[in-house]
Amino acid sequence: MNAQKLAVVLALIAVVAGCGRPFDVKTAPGFVPLENQTTYDYRATTPEGVVVAVRVVDDEKRGDLAFWTQAITLQLRDVAGYALLDSVDVRSRDGTQGKLLKFGHDEGDKPFAYWLSIYPAQGRLFLVEAGGAKDTFERARPSVEWMLASVRVRCDTIVSPVLASRTCNRW
Amino acid sequence: MRSGTTALAVPSRFLVLPLIVFLATLAGCGGASESKSYAVQSPGTGGGYPASPTSPRTESSGGHAAADVGAPQDAVRTVSANRRVALDGDDDEVAFQSADANRSAPEPAPPRPAPSQPQATQPGPATKAEKPEPAKEPAQTRDLVIYTARFTMAVYLVDQGLAAVEKIARDNGGFLGQKQDREITVRVPRGRFETTLAAIDKIGDVLHREIQAQDVTDEHVDLEIRIKNSRAMQKRLTELLAKASVKEALEIEKELHRVTQELELLEGRMKVLKDKIALSTITVVFTPRGAAIQTARVRLPFPWLAALNLPSLLSLSEDK
Numbered sequence: 001m002n003a004q005k006l007a008v009v010l011a012l013i014a015v016v017a018g019c020g021r022p023f024d025v026k027t028a029p030g031f032v033p034l035e036n037q038t039t040y041d042y043r044a045t046t047p048e049g050v051v052v053a054v055r056v057v058d059d060e061k062r063g064d065l066a067f068w069t070q071a072i073t074l075q076l077r078d079v080a081g082y083a084l085l086d087s088v089d090v091r092s093r094d095g096t097q098g099k100l101l102k103f104g105h106d107e108g109d110k111p112f113a114y115w116l117s118i119y120p121a122q123g124r125l126f127l128v129e130a131g132g133a134k135d136t137f138e139r140a141r142p143s144v145e146w147m148l149a150s151v152r153v154r155c156d157t158i159v160s161p162v163l164a165s166r167t168c169n170r171w
Numbered sequence: 172m173r174s175g176t177t178a179l180a181v182p183s184r185f186l187v188l189p190l191i192v193f194l195a196t197l198a199g200c201g202g203a204s205e206s207k208s209y210a211v212q213s214p215g216t217g218g219g220y221p222a223s224p225t226s227p228r229t230e231s232s233g234g235h236a237a238a239d240v241g242a243p244q245d246a247v248r249t250v251s252a253n254r255r256v257a258l259d260g261d262d263d264e265v266a267f268q269s270a271d272a273n274r275s276a277p278e279p280a281p282p283r284p285a286p287s288q289p290q291a292t293q294p295g296p297a298t299k300a301e302k303p304e305p306a307k308e309p310a311q312t313r314d315l316v317i318y319t320a321r322f323t324m325a326v327y328l329v330d331q332g333l334a335a336v337e338k339i340a341r342d343n344g345g346f347l348g349q350k351q352d353r354e355i356t357v358r359v360p361r362g363r364f365e366t367t368l369a370a371i372d373k374i375g376d377v378l379h380r381e382i383q384a385q386d387v388t389d390e391h392v393d394l395e396i397r398i399k400n401s402r403a404m405q406k407r408l409t410e411l412l413a414k415a416s417v418k419e420a421l422e423i424e425k426e427l428h429r430v431t432q433e434l435e436l437l438e439g440r441m442k443v444l445k446d447k448i449a450l451s452t453i454t455v456v457f458t459p460r461g462a463a464i465q466t467a468r469v470r471l472p473f474p475w476l477a478a479l480n481l482p483s484l485l486s487l488s489e490d491k
Contacts, residue, residue, distance in 0.1 A: 075476045081459025083325030083376035104327035
């Protein structure tokens with residue numbers, strides 16, 4: 001009996017302490033989160049195909065925000081031919097400084113929007129992507145912006161300040 | 172008496188030697204003057220100008236007559252070589268006149284066209300080097316530069332971009348040169364080149380821009396000279412044709428045809444060159460710089476970078 005209680009307590013601590021996703025993002029109405037994702041740690045879509053996703057690059061503490069911003073910009077602009085329409089300083093909901101890059105690109109003959117937020121935190125790199133056909137993306141834009149604003153890459157927990165910076169588990 | 176004889180004999184021996192030397196000198200001078208006059212005459216005969224039917228030379232021997240059959244063509248070529256030079260300076264004209272005077276002195280009879288004689292006798296190479304200078308000077312003062320620009324733009328709103336480039340060109344007095352799916356070439360007056368570039372800069376995300384200024388002064392000057400000479404040659408041949416016999420006329424017409432063709436070719440090239448100078452060419456291409464960048468730049472060792480793109484994000488079919 002004591003052993004069973006101990007196991008339950010340990011399991012709870014593990015969940016609280018960091019076995020979950022290291023970030024948090026709210027899904028806006030009109031979006032449906034997708035399951036069983038391999039490339040992305042989170043991905044949600046509208047029926048029209050406007051997608052918001054979060055990708056976490058683990059153990060990526062080599063570069064700072066400026067480095068990753070430049071590396072990603074070069075990759076997307078010069079190599080892939082994406083048009084950089086805007087570059088905005090942003091902060092995640094927990095106050096982490098990041099950069100939002102707004103790209104445009106024609107897929108076939110159709111123009112598409114592609115937004116990418118970069119947050120280096122916790123020795124990781126958090127990449128929040130949003131994209132879709134330009135016209136539908138514009139319609140879903142308020143929801144997309146709301147979702148981007150809801151992103152947390154350092155979350156508070158009730159367990160301890162040490163663990164707090166490591167997880168963003170949902171309650 | 173004996174001594175007197177001896178006295179007379181010695182001076183006579185001394186007199187014989189200077190006498191021989193004097194005679195030899197006279198003989199040598201005569202030979203030299205003959206060879207000199209021959210040298211003066213030889214360009215006249217070898218110049219190959221079509222001899223007049225009344226010329227004593229053409230009638231004098233069968234050998235000469237045979238040479239004269241081929242003469243018109245030779246004459247044309249010689250004119251061609253010399254005319255280029257003759258057009259450019261006064262020194263040559265002076266030289267022509269003196270050569271003409273030397274030639275016409277021994278043979279006053281043959282009636283020859285006045286301008287043609289000097290050209291045939293004028294040696295080309297020596298004067299060629301001096302000639303281009305006067306023609307170059309005015310050309311160098313002009314701005315003979317061809318401007319071209321090439322923009323590589325990000326692939327976004329390509330159709331709108333193509334239309335915008337075309338409109339900018341028209342607004343600046345230019346016109347559409349070529350248009351494809353993702354590429355457009357426009358021509359604008361050189362005076363509006365910079366303004367057009369600035370306007371195109373604003374229509375999209377410019378990934379790369381390449382502007383070239385090619386100095387074509389040398390080519391322009393060369394063409395000018397060659398056209399000038401070809402025209403003179405054409406005119407001269409036409410004049411000769413009017414006076415030529417039937418046999419000569421055939422040869423002259425052949426040469427005239429060749430010169431006319433060459434002149435048209437040169438004038439065409441000059442027109443193209445002037446067009447390129449007057450109208451700058453601007454090409455806008457909507458394409459990634461991918462290949463050039465990947466070969467020129469160090470690749471970052473982060474595989475996930477390449478995975479950041481729209482197709483990956485929008486492809487929703489993946490399962491764990």
